[in-house]
Amino acid sequence: MRNIALIGFGEVGKSFIKLLQIKKDLLPKNTKLKYIIKRDGGIYNKDGLDIDEIIKYTSSNNKIQNHPLWSDISFKDILKNKDVDILIELTSTNIINGEPGYTHIKGALENKINVVTGNKGPILLYYNELKNLALKNNVELKIGCTTGGALPSINVGTKDVLGAQVTEIIGVLNGTTNFILEEMLKNKVEYKDALKKAQDLNIAEKDPSLDVLGIDTGIKMAILSKVIWDVDFEFDKLDIKGITDVKLNDLLLDNFSGKKTKLIGRAFYLNGNFEFEVKPISIDKYHPLYFVDGKNKGVHYKTDILGDITVTGGASSPLNAAAAILRDLLNITK
Amino acid sequence: MRNIALIGFGEVGKSFIKLLQIKKDLLPKNTKLKYIIKRDGGIYNKDGLDIDEIIKYTSSNNKIQNHPLWSDISFKDILKNKDVDILIELTSTNIINGEPGYTHIKGALENKINVVTGNKGPILLYYNELKNLALKNNVELKIGCTTGGALPSINVGTKDVLGAQVTEIIGVLNGTTNFILEEMLKNKVEYKDALKKAQDLNIAEKDPSLDVLGIDTGIKMAILSKVIWDVDFEFDKLDIKGITDVKLNDLLLDNFSGKKTKLIGRAFYLNGNFEFEVKPISIDKYHPLYFVDGKNKGVHYKTDILGDITVTGGASSPLNAAAAILRDLLNITK
Numbered sequence: 001m002r003n004i005a006l007i008g009f010g011e012v013g014k015s016f017i018k019l020l021q022i023k024k025d026l027l028p029k030n031t032k033l034k035y036i037i038k039r040d041g042g043i044y045n046k047d048g049l050d051i052d053e054i055i056k057y058t059s060s061n062n063k064i065q066n067h068p069l070w071s072d073i074s075f076k077d078i079l080k081n082k083d084v085d086i087l088i089e090l091t092s093t094n095i096i097n098g099e100p101g102y103t104h105i106k107g108a109l110e111n112k113i114n115v116v117t118g119n120k121g122p123i124l125l126y127y128n129e130l131k132n133l134a135l136k137n138n139v140e141l142k143i144g145c146t147t148g149g150a151l152p153s154i155n156v157g158t159k160d161v162l163g164a165q166v167t168e169i170i171g172v173l174n175g176t177t178n179f180i181l182e183e184m185l186k187n188k189v190e191y192k193d194a195l196k197k198a199q200d201l202n203i204a205e206k207d208p209s210l211d212v213l214g215i216d217t218g219i220k221m222a223i224l225s226k227v228i229w230d231v232d233f234e235f236d237k238l239d240i241k242g243i244t245d246v247k248l249n250d251l252l253l254d255n256f257s258g259k260k261t262k263l264i265g266r267a268f269y270l271n272g273n274f275e276f277e278v279k280p281i282s283i284d285k286y287h288p289l290y291f292v293d294g295k296n297k298g299v300h301y302k303t304d305i306l307g308d309i310t311v312t313g314g315a316s317s318p319l320n321a322a323a324a325i326l327r328d329l330l331n332i333t334k
Numbered sequence: 335m336r337n338i339a340l341i342g343f344g345e346v347g348k349s350f351i352k353l354l355q356i357k358k359d360l361l362p363k364n365t366k367l368k369y370i371i372k373r374d375g376g377i378y379n380k381d382g383l384d385i386d387e388i389i390k391y392t393s394s395n396n397k398i399q400n401h402p403l404w405s406d407i408s409f410k411d412i413l414k415n416k417d418v419d420i421l422i423e424l425t426s427t428n429i430i431n432g433e434p435g436y437t438h439i440k441g442a443l444e445n446k447i448n449v450v451t452g453n454k455g456p457i458l459l460y461y462n463e464l465k466n467l468a469l470k471n472n473v474e475l476k477i478g479c480t481t482g483g484a485l486p487s488i489n490v491g492t493k494d495v496l497g498a499q500v501t502e503i504i505g506v507l508n509g510t511t512n513f514i515l516e517e518m519l520k521n522k523v524e525y526k527d528a529l530k531k532a533q534d535l536n537i538a539e540k541d542p543s544l545d546v547l548g549i550d551t552g553i554k555m556a557i558l559s560k561v562i563w564d565v566d567f568e569f570d571k572l573d574i575k576g577i578t579d580v581k582l583n584d585l586l587l588d589n590f591s592g593k594k595t596k597l598i599g600r601a602f603y604l605n606g607n608f609e610f611e612v613k614p615i616s617i618d619k620y621h622p623l624y625f626v627d628g629k630n631k632g633v634h635y636k637t638d639i640l641g642d643i644t645v646t647g648g649a650s651s652p653l654n655a656a657a658a659i660l661r662d663l664l665n666i667t668k
Contacts, residue, residue, distance in 0.1 A: 019639065023497055150640040152494035159493065160486035162668075163357055163660040288646070291625065305353065305657040306484040306648060312622070313634075313643040323639040326497040334496075 002028050002333050003048075005035035005078045005113075007104055008090030009064060012118060015322035016088065021051050023326060028333050034084055035073070036064065039091075039100075043069035046083060075104050079111050086332060088325060089117035093210075095219065095235070098122035109133040109141065116328040118145030118321060120219050124235060127226045142328035143227070147220045148173050148297045149321040150314030157228045157301055164303035166228050169267045170288070173220040175295040175316045176204050176211035177243050177263040181280075182293060185251045191244060214242035214263060214278040221265035221278060224299070229269045233276070241279040254282050260290060336362050336667050337382075339369035339412045339447075341438055342424030343398060346452060349656035350422065355385050357660060362667050368418055369407070370398065373425075377403035380417060409438050413445050420666060422659060423451035427544075429553065429569070432456035443467040443475065450662040452479035452655060454553050458569060461560045476662035477561075481554045482507050482631045483655040484648030491562045491635055498637035500562050503601045504622070507554040509629040509650045510538050510545035511577050511597040515614075516627060519585045525578060548576035548597060548612040555599035555612060558633070563603045567610070575613040588616050594624060 006013055013036070020033060032048030043049065043064065058064055078084060087108040091101050102122035108115050109130060117123065122130065123146050134141035147153045148171075157166055172178065176198060183194040195212065198204035210216045218240040225231055243263050254261050259282045268275040283290055288310040292298035298312035314320055340347055347370070354367060366382030377383060377398065392398055412418060421442040425435050436456040442449050443464060451457065456464065457480050468475035481487045482505075491500055506512065510532060517528040529546065532538035544550045552574040559565055577597050588595050593616045602609040617624055622644040626632035632646035648654055 019497070023639075026497055150643070152490065152643065155494045156486065156490070156645065160489045161661070163353070163360055163664045164657055285619075285625070288625070291619070291622070300647075305357075305653060306661070307651070307654045308649070309484070309486065309645065309647040311490065311643065311645045313641055315641045317641070319639060320641045323498055327495070327640070330496045 002031040002086060003084040004031065004033045004086045004088060004329075005037065005084040006033060006088045006090065007035070007037040007075060008092070008119075009036050009038050010090065010092075011318035012321045012325070013090045014058060015318040016090070016325050017051055018055055019322050019326045021055060026330060031333070035078055037073065037075060037078070038064065040072075041065065041070055042073045043067050044071070044073050044077070045069060046081070075100075075107065079107055082111070084113060086114045086116065086329065088329070089115055089119050090325070091119055093119055094121040095124055095215070098125045102126055105130055105141070106133065109137055109139060112137045112139050114139045114141075114332050116142045116145075116325055116332065118149075118325055120146045120223065123223055124219050127223065128232070140332050142331060143223070144328045145321055145324040147223050148299065148314060149316055150324045151297045151299065152311060152314070153220075153224060153297075153299045154227055156309060156311045157224060157299065161301060161303050161306050161309060164306040166301050166303050167268065167270050168302040169221065169224055169228065169265075170300040171217065171221055171224070171265040172262050172289045172292040172298050173265060174211055174217045174263055175297065176208065177214075177217070178292070178294060178296075179203050180212070181243060181246065181251065181261055181263070184246070184248050185255055188248060188252075190248050191246055212242045212244055214240045217263055217265045218278045221267050221276065225267045225269065225274075225276065229274075231269055231274050233274065239277040239279075241277075243280050246280050250282075259284050262289065262292070264289070336365040336420060337418040338365065338367045338420045338422060338663075339371065339418040340367060340422045340424065341369070341371040341409060342426070342453075343370050343372050344424065344426075345652035346655045346659070347424045348392060349652040350424070350659050351385055352389055353656050353660045355389060360664055365667070369412055371407065371409060371412070372398065374406075375399065375404055376407045377401050378405070378407050378411070379403060380415070409434075409441065413441055416445070418447060420448045420450065420663065422663070423449055423453050424659070425453055427453055428455040429458055429549070432459040436460055439464055439475070440467065443471055443473060446471045446473050448473045448475075448666050450476045450479075450659055450666065452483070452659055454480045454557065457557055458553050461557065462566070474666050476665060477557070478662045479655055479658040481557050482633065482648060483650055484658045485631045485633065486645060486648070487554075487558060487631075487633045488561055490643060490645045491558060491633065495635060495637050495640050495643060498640040500635050500637050501602065501604050502636040503555065503558055503562065503599075504634040505551065505555055505558070505599040506596050506623045506626040506632050507599060508545055508551045508597055509631065510542065511548075511551070512626070512628060512630075513537050514546070515577060515580065515585065515595055515597070518580070518582050519589055522582060522586075524582050525580055546576045546578055548574045551597055551599045552612045555601050555610065559601045559603065559608075559610065563608075565603055565608050567608065573611040573613075575611075577614050580614050584616075593618050596623065596626070598623070
């Protein structure tokens with residue numbers, strides 16, 4: 001029997017409980033979702049929530065806050081009640097101090113609760129500490145969703161190249177900047193207009209800084225670097241540049257010569273020498289990530305003995321991100 | 335402690351023992367290679383062969399048959415001596431009856447010896463039987479090298495999409511046909527001339543049938559289908575067409591319209607409905623495998639909830655194939 005608490009109930013969380021319904025045959029029998037916790041409270045049933053009922057309830061535009069089981073329950077109650085063994089942590093990313101995710105993940109691991117998270121903040125800032133905490137408490141910390149959602153970037157860069165040494169990681173890991181750069185060229189508009197369109201389409205956020213300044217790409221590349229190389233560095237000191245200075249004219253010139261500008265992350269590690277940069281780069285059609293367009297993502301790994309391996313796809317969407325969470329969950333329960 | 339027997343000592347086998355030397359820190363301490371067996375005999379040391387010495391010996395163009403430890407030892411002695419727990423099976427592929435690989439793999443599994451193989455014949459013909467034998471004897475059968483060598487095609491199609499259902503597999507899995515088709519276009523020659531060049535360069539074999547008739551692609555696609563879908567079919571009845579009828583003129587027309595002809599394998603499985611074909615197809619630049627050129631390979635998976643995932647690379651070479659064997663070995667020993 002497996003008992004799950006879900007904390008964070010945005011689009012990915014909602015898709016995740018739909019997957020718990022659709023894919024229940026893949027989970028151990030009697031797997032129970034006991035908690036859905038949000039910032040201001042949550043719903044709880046010690047015998048397991050009725051997932052069908054909650055999906056029905058929330059799809060009818062009912063606020064979860066109006067659900068009969070809603071109370072001022074919080075994360076602390078999960079630790080107090082000691083009745084779950086898996087926490088799905090899906091609160092918002094905060095890269096200043098990792099909160100509230102850091103407190104949730106740390107608290108869970110210390111209480112021997114496995115954690116699956118898509119929250120990049122605490123992983124970026126405290127990966128080593130949290131990984132060691134998981135090891136010490138003999139539980140799992142699964143973070144596959146933090147480095148490209150559905151794209152199996154961590155698996156490919158670790159398990160799938162077992163025995164080989166990754167020497168370089170090159171990534172196109174941000175769909176919003178992909179969209180803006182494509183939009184500029186397609187409609188022959190400058191950055192600001194393309195950004196506005198992305199915002200109108202809900203592709204870019206109102207405050208698009210994390211995406212357009214390259215920080216999101218930087219975070220994902222930094223997490224991959226930490227997981228694959230166990231290397232330590234200060235994120236603030238990394239060389240990260242976004243797409244805000246890209247001019248339409250550059251893209252037109254690119255296009256004329258059969259090239260494309262993409263926001264590329266590149267990390268290199270060999271014999272203690274660590275290099276890292278994120279910036280818009282003009283790449284030609286022989287570049288392995290040339291065709292990673294739209295919402296797709298891609299990572300290219302150079303290795304010593306397995307050649308180069310590229311994995312692409314896993315387009316961003318709440319369902320795909322939730323499927324990445326499910327993948328990590330199944331790796332714990334199987 | 336792990337004790338290994340290697341059977342089959344061609345280019346991949348030779349690269350593999352070099353990897354045992356270079357990557358020995360990744361293996362459990364006191365891992366021993368006790369046997370290297372070929373068709374006509376082998377070398378054996380119950381305390382473990384001196385790998386450095388054998389690498390030195392064989393790199394000086396000495397035939398292994400002249401090695402002081404050479405005797406008429408055979409696979410049967412491995413079973414008789416009961417002193418290994420891992421067999422690396424690298425004899426030649428035979429898709430008529432799977433021999434001698436089938437006897438080796440079956441014998442090993444029945445004697446509770448884990449097996450890592452790159453031999454496609456027995457896996458194509460007897461995968462279900464051998465997989466069940468491994469399960470029954472509580473040992474592992476690792477076949478990652480049979481479906482694209484270094485390309486982690488099986489991992490990506492199974493572990494990396496855990497929870498999702500793969501509905502379609504599209505593959506470019508044969509470097510020789512890639513080369514011939516590219517060569518035809520590059521030098522404006524017909525199939526026969528391009529084949530001759532591939533043979534002169536040792537890219538195609540003297541009897542190129544397996545590659546150019548699409549059989550090699552078909553085998554890899556068939557194994558992927560069996561592993562991913564647990565589907566049963568007769569290989570002989572599959573729809574497999576090679577590149578022998580491709581005309582230069584077709585490729586020129588392709589090229590003119592920005593397309594490329596590639597030997598594509600495609601398998602589809604949903605609700606018991608299985609479709610399978612291998613044939614040259616003209617694909618445009620939006621096809622996920624458009625840029626899988628030269629010795630590279632690629633597989634594209636369509637899934638229900640994780641979107642589409644494509645993995646490419648892992649160029650064919652004895653070292654890369656040996657690295658795929660090492661990867662499977664480390665998955666057993668870790």
